[in-house]
Amino acid sequence: MPIWLLVIVIVFGSILGFVFLWLTVAKIIRKLWRFPAPSYTGWFLDSGFRRTFQPPEKVIARSDINPGMKVLEIGCGSGAYTTFVARAVGGKGRVYALDIQPKMLRQLAAKLSKPENQDITNIKLIQASAYELPFEDSTLDLVCMVSVLYEIPDRHRALLEAHRVLKPSGILAVTEFFPDPDYPLRSTLVKQVTGAGFVDAKVLGNFWNYTARFIKPKESICL
Ligand SMILES: C[S@@+](CC[C@H](N)C(=O)[O-])C[C@H]1O[C@@H](n2cnc3c(N)ncnc32)[C@H](O)[C@@H]1O
Structure with a gap:
């Protein structure tokens, strides 16, 4: 040789x-x-390098995010996808960017203060836990999570909260990426989410990078 x-x-x-x-x-x-991704990973999460492997356009299309929607992004982190979601819902829509770590939200706030993001006025930053979402019942069109759900120790509790705040027929979109140490198999995720009362699972993408979309049924039973 x-x-x-x-x-x-x-x-x-x-x-x-x-x-x-x-x-x-x-x-x-x-x-x-299990612990939240350290805030010092924020720069990498929000890097163009990371987004080449997990393109925002695909995440948004697979999640079925559309103009005018009221979207809650749980575990927004440093905002790798938040600005893209904000532009996708447009001026008539609203994005609630929620994270448990103030340091992550500070990174998102700094990103939003940059000149290239001055057109975005529809994001509200919220520091809270996925276990206690500060929203009334049945108020949101869509809840999304990118590389978050399997970082949360009590996933069932977090899913029940997402279910509570969604309107009937609202969408839950969960995106996962293989290199994430918390990555779940698609079958594991679908079983977990349907176990919390969501229906109509649609998994889009591939093994490496997928979004699983679910619906909150019109007539929900209490779990
Ligand atoms: C791996 S990061 C992903 C961040 C962002 N979604 C992205 O794709 O770049 C996971 C985020 O979820 C947040 N998180 C973890 N547990 C949470 C909880 N119980 N409630 C709200 N946010 C949580 C972490 O603080 C962290 O910012």
């Missing part, structure tokens, strides 16, 4: 080995210990 080919094999092999090891170790740690 020529030396240059050997070098390429060693370099690519080492990178793949490192990524595999990181994912395995991170996934094991996260099974044992």
